Amino acid sequence: MENRATEDRPAQPRQERRARLRGRLVIAAVAGCAVLGTVLMLLPAERTAPRAPAPAPGAQALTAVAAGVPAALPDLAALIGEREGHLRRHPEDAGSWAVLGTAYVEQGRRTADTTFYTKAENSLRTSLRVRRSAEALGGLAALANARRDFRTARTWGEEARQLEPRRWTTYPALIDAYTGLGDYKAARGALERLTELRSGPAVMARAAAVYRDRGWREDAAAQLADAAAGARAPAERAAYLERAGQLAWERGDREDALRHFQEAVRIDPDQRAAQAGQGRALAALGRTAEALNAYRTALAKQPLPQYALELGELYESLGLGQAARVQYDLLRAAVERAAAGGADEELVLGQYEADHGDPSSAVRRLRAEWLRQPGIAVADALGWALHRSGQDREALRYARIATDQVHGGGVRSALYAYHLGMIEWASEQSAPARRHLQEALRINPWFSPTRVREAREALAALGDVPDTGLPEESGADESGADDEGEPVGDAKPVTPRPYR
Structure with missing residues (x-):
């Protein structure tokens, strides 16, 4: 019995050892998890790293305005509010005045509210009084472009370029100004300089x-x-x-x-x-x-006059004359509001008068516009107004300027080709009229809800006519002047790249 008692004794210690072993394993596992967790916390985060907070709306607009790119309207409003508050406390901050003025320009452009243009001019000129800078001069150039005052835009832009030649945001404003003045060679030169200084969207x-x-x-x-x-x-x-x-x-x-x-x-x-x-x-x-x-x-x-004109013409094409007249009244009111803010909408008003109002008034307005800024859009509109007022011989000169790929910009416009073709038809130049009307429909068969139908009717009336070659040009000569010595577009011919 003593021997049996001795044999049974080790059973309880074995169970206790197993229990202690299990305990140690649990403790080790917990400790290992804690160590692993600590190590993971110390490792650099990759996929789960929190993203940096998005910049505030005002900061987003500031980045856009400084880079000369479009900004969201709510962001612009936030930037304007922030700068206005800052300048009340720091009225001698020339940089903030320039930013505020440029933001006003963008706000006015996006909303067609020209009261912003007046605010922009005041802010930008205040910036210049505090300190002359290319930033403020460039803002004034952008403002003048928004107002369609391309000569003033060119002046401000060239001053900004002279002050700081490597400031790349000056060159887009210069390109717009040169284009508005019909100086396409200068516009191309400004683009070349811009691409040397900057790349990107x-x-x-x-x-x-x-x-x-x-x-x-x-x-x-x-x-x-x-x-x-x-x-x-x-x-x-x-x-x-x-x-x-x-x-x-x-x-x-x-x-x-x-x-x-x-x-x-x-x-x-x-x-x-x-x-x-x-x-x-x-x-x-x-x-x-x-x-x-x-x-x-x-x-x-x-409420841009151009939109009112297009909507009015759409109503007319549907036979809704009263609805069209409402839009034309809105167009006139929009032109008056623009003028109060220093903006020039005479081009659109002239286009409206030529087709839906008083063609003689259109001619007077567009002649004055041509003297201010002789771009091809004005040449086309003036040519058409002259045609509508019965002055087809002079109308041809301007219609050809608008479609001249040597002295003009070379833009392929169905409307310009249509105008030229209809003026040629009225001038009894049947073959070129047919070519240009066909060209208009090839470029864009839906370019206007009313004029497409008129172009097709004119072509049907012309029938098959012999192709007698291009008519002798009565437009600009190599000196850059037309038959009566008026400057036209670039003063020097530019050979265009073939259309592809």
């Missing part, structure tokens, strides 16, 4: 505008596609998509234009130019009710 978009004016539509479209892909902010990307939509519209691609416009509005609901673009494309697609709504939406938030 804003420069691509600017290059696209110059390429479009030269008739290089494929190159322009490629630049805008790259600009939209590289844009950092939604408002900037929406602006480039709107311009791409406009290019698609000009070449008669209704569906592609509509896609671009719709995407621009989806990204930035305040992109009113894209909403008006939707109106054009939808009308061409026969979706009239949607087109009318798109135009009304654009006009409600950005």
